[in-house]
Amino acid sequence: MAAYIARRLLWAGFLLFVISCITFVIFSVLPAGDPAVARAGRSPSPELVEIIRVQLGLDKSKPEQFVNYIADILPFLGGNGINFGFSYQTNTDVLPEILERLPVTIFLTTGAVILWLAIGIPVGMLSAVKTGSWMDRLAMGVALLFISAPVYFLGLVAIFLFADDIGRFPILPGNSAYGDADSLLGRAEALIMPWCVLAAAFAAIYARFLRGNLIDTLQEDYIRTARAKGLSERRVVFRHGVRAAITPIVTLLGLDIGILLGGAILTETVFNIPGIGRYAFNAINLSDLPVIQGTVLFGAFFIVMMSLLVDILYAFIDPRVRY
Amino acid sequence: MAAPLLEVENLQVHFETEDGLVKAVDGISYTVDRGQTLGIVGESGSGKSVSSLTVMGLTRARNARITGTVRFDGKDLLGTSEEDMRQIRGNDIAMIFQDPLSSLHPFYKVGAQIAEGVQAHRDVSKAQAWDRAVEMLSLVGIPEPRKRADAYPHEFSGGMRQRAMIAMALANDPKLLIADEPTTALDVTVQAQILELIERLQSEFDTAVVVITHDLGVVAEMADEIAVMYAGRIVEKANTDTIFAAPEHPYTWGLLSSIPRLDAPRDEELVPIAGRPPSLINLPGGCSFHPRCPYVREAHTKVDPELKPVPGAPGHEVACLLDSSVRRKLWSELRSGVKPAEARSDVMEEAR
Structure with a gap:
């Protein structure tokens, strides 16, 4: 190992x-x-x-x-003491700038991950167990909608409908609220809308992915064996079906987290969140090569590390995998 | 005589599909007594697996239409609630399957999978269930059972996996074991061991066994009675000796002549059954075997033969429109080495 x-x-x-x-x-x-x-x-x-x-x-x-x-x-x-070069625009070292923005991006990612897992997994399981029911059709229809709607569209719609500086139903903080918030709670509140928008597409993808996987898994011979043993349907589906069907989600999740830690460019830009994604977006606009380079490398680093982590995790969750 | 353990009466399992009604099982009846072995023999698609999965209550497709009766130990299984059926599965009726690797869960230890079945039906602690699993593994001849119980299915060999499946099936001391092609996925050398094991445990536990197979060789040794299925029906049913010595259905003859025999000359060719099993949606009219039968006559394409007792042979039933005397003549010719097509000519003359 x-x-x-x-x-x-x-x-x-x-x-x-x-x-x-x-x-x-x-x-x-x-x-x-x-x-x-x-x-x-x-x-x-x-x-x-x-x-x-x-x-x-x-x-x-x-x-x-x-x-x-x-x-x-x-x-x-x-040997010149420069970390990741310095920005063409601001003359500041890139690495400290990125590290300064990292907590925001981590915060945004963590909340969104929790949200989309909490929605995507139960919906996927229910849809698989009740394939073809109105609930399944509704869930998959909505999922298709969220997958098809890009974040910049969904984000703008959300701001238009709900943000208190623009919206028709001002019930959530505005699109620059994160910078204005001064407490952890305030920042969390400011991220509710970005979390939802970011999580929507992912929740939809995870729900569809798990649904498909679980439907396939429930056709497996070992599920028939579990039923033949006289286990309750609940135990058959959860302990035998979901256990096997959810494993590939770990791969998906690892890579998605890696990608988002490198900066949720669209979400951060739409909601004006000072994270790595917005930093990268500005750099691209200004042809600021060292910053682009730094953010790209940073993103790649997270993806590479997360996929390594996923592969290591696999050795623990799938007994057939050994290194 | 006591009532049979399992009584299947006029069981029909039809599936409604977009292409039409699939008559997977089309009115079969059989009984199995306590401690007895029934062999159900047929090609793939003859309905043998579907019929036994239905007995287990595992025909779950929403488009399945099941009619008839399945009585087990005096209880009507088709009318039983799902919860009662769950308590019967794995406890009173157990099942083993064709491919032991895909039938075992890849993520759980073998011992845990056996123990889980024990705990589903017995009020025992985890440790007790585990001990039972180890005991069963030892009983099915797995060396170092306590250590092997801790292993995963992929760490077992094919034969060992099927032994583990048998251990799992028999852990709750069921009254009936359904073995669906138990040796098909195994090496030839291992097949005999597994069959021996099933037989040994059957007599030890006094379990009734239904063996489903496409291979008459598998049931020759162990079955008391054999039912031959074709296109969702039983076409011939008799005790094992009769099936091998005096079969009366042309399909059974075909099955028998496609088995290699030690006493036959080495250069003798095996005689396959011509053609393919029929589509279960558009069954041929009349006798469904008629397109493949070398002895077909005009009337056979119109009249549907019923399973009827063979005159003078109690317990022997056959669904064939040929006259019993004609069938016996044909069989004796076939047995003396005449090819089916040649046997046909003079008998057909006579039958006309």
Whole structure:
């Protein structure tokens, strides 16, 4: 097991390196705004833009830029004390900026995860057990709606209907409430709407996924055996069916958490939540390569780590899996 | 004589599908006495598994239409509530299945799966149930049962898994064991061991057994009586010796000639039954075996044969429109090595 984990960690390091290469290539090759122009402010003189370009090191050749860029991620190579480079726009180190925003993103993710599991799993189980009933049809219809509706649409609708600064039924804090809240409770209250919006699509996906899985599982031979033993239907469904059907959800959940910890870009942007996602969104708008790079790497790091965690967990939840 | 343990009367299991009514089981009757063994033999799709799952109350499809009676120990099972049926399953009637790997839950220890069945019917502690599981594993010949009870199904070999299934089935000392193709998924060398085990435990526990198989060889040794099923019906029923020595249905003849025999010359070819089992939605008119029967006559395509006693042979029933004397003549020719098609000519002459 230890050897397996070590191998996976080495592999993860390599993967993150490849990802930063790709980020650099995409940024260099694809047309983006000129960071120097973005930095220079309104109607700058060409001289100023040129000075900034030199300051940012953008006058150097692409390979040289790449070396500097990689060196910034690996402070022990660059040795200039810069962590993840510094923002083209604000001149601040990227890593501390990300870490400062991380708690918000974790808070947003945790609440949403709890919410979507609390809704998605029971709905999925009920739908599977009562396949074809009106309840199943209703649940799956609503699920399809939530899966199809993008967060920026659902989020705006939610704000329009319920937020107290815009909404028709002002019962929830507005879309910038998180920044204004000064207590934990206040922040939690400010996140109710983002939590619901973020959880809606996930709850729908999980419900459908579990429903499909459980329906398949209930056709298995070992379920027939469980019934033949004379177990109660409740025990057959929960102890034998759900136990097997829910296992793949761990994979799904691990990856989803990894993705969201890297920043729920749409949700954070729509609701103006100062998390990693919004940081990344702003950076993309301003062609702020070091920040884009930092947030992309951070997101990738979470995904890689969560998938490793999931694989390790599997050894405990599925006795057939051994490393 | 006491009433039989299991009495199935005119059992029909039909499934309503979009393509039409599937007559999986179409009016079968049989009885099993205490401690006796009945073999139900037929091809896949002949309704043998569906009929026994129905006895267990496990035909759960919403489109299933079940009629007839199933009486077990004097109780009508088809009219029993789900809760009463649950108490009978695994306690009075137990079942083992074809593929022991997929029939055991992959996530639970073998001992736990057996103990769970014990606890479902007995008011015992977890530890007592576990002890019973270990005892049963030892009884079915699993070495180091206490250690093996702690293992998962994928850590068992195929034969061991089926032994564990048998241990699970017999843990509550049932009166009836239904074995659905118990050896089909196993290695040939293991098959005989499993059959022996079932037989040994049957006499130890005085359990009645229904063995469902497509392989007459499986039931030859262990069954007291054999019912041959075709397209949802029983076409022939007799004690085991009669089925092998004096079968009267052309389908049974076909089954018998497709078994390799040690006493036959080595280059003799096996004779398969021509054609395929019929669709259970559009059964052929008349005798449903007629499209595959070498001895078919015009009338056979119109008249539906009933299962009738064979004259002069008590307990032997057959559903065939040929005259009993003709059937006996045909069988004696077949047994002397005449190919079905050749046997046909002179008899058909006579029958006309």
